[in-house]
Amino acid sequence: MKCRYIAIEREYGSGGTKIARMFAERTGIACYGREILEEVSREQNISVEQIEQYEETVTNSFLYSVYMLAQTAAGRGDMLTNDGHIYVKEQAVIKQLAAKGSAVFLGHCAAEALKEEEGVIRVFIRCSDEEARRWRIVEEYGIDAGKVGTVRKKFDRKRANYYYANTVKKWDDFKNYDLVLDSGKLGEEVCVRMLCALVE
Secondary structure, eight states, rough: OOOOOEEEEEEETTTTTHHHHHHHHTTTTTEEHHHHHHHHHHHHHHOOOHEEEEEEEEHOOHHHHHHHHHHHHHHOOSSSSHHHHHHHHHHHHHHHHHHSEEEEEESHHHHHHHHTTTSSEEEEEEOOOOHHHHHHHHHHOOEEEEEEEEHHHHHHHHHHHHHHHHHSSSSTTTGSEEEEEEEEHHHHHHHHHHHHHHHH
C-alpha cells in the first residue's frame, strides 16, 4: 500500500509535533496541526482559543459519544453541541486539506476523517523516558518545572477525551494504530527516519 497520509496522535511531551514537522520538511509533504484550527477559525469566525476551550470541555461519556456520532451520521448538525459542531468542521477541513495531496496530520482525529481514503497510516508517538519527557516540557515548551505534572495530565486527558468522544475508541490503545513510536527510546531523529521510510 502506498502511503499518502500519515495521521499522528501523540502524548504531550513526546516531541510528536517536532518529529512531524521535521518529517514534513525533509520530504516536502504538507503538515497540518494548528493549521486545522486556524482554518476552522476563519470559516466559522471564531477564535482558535475558543475552539481549544470547546475541545477541553468534551466529555468522555460513552452515551454522549454514541449520540454525537449518530447525529453526525444522520446529518443532523443542528442537534450537535458547540464542541460537536467544531469536530464536524475540523473533519471537513481535514478532508479538504487531504484533497490537495499527500500530507501529515497532527491530532484532531484525522484518521477518522480519512478512514475512507486509501494509503492512510495511523501513528502514535509516545515517550517512555519520563526524564526526557519532563525535560522537553520544561525546556522546549517553556512550562514551569513545578507545573509539569499538572500540565501534562491536562493535555493528555484533553486529547484522550476528545478522541474517545468522537471515535468511541481509547486514544492510547495501540491497537488503534499501524505504528507506535517511542521517542524516549528511539530519539527524535530515528522517529523521523522511520516516518520517512513510509513514503520512500
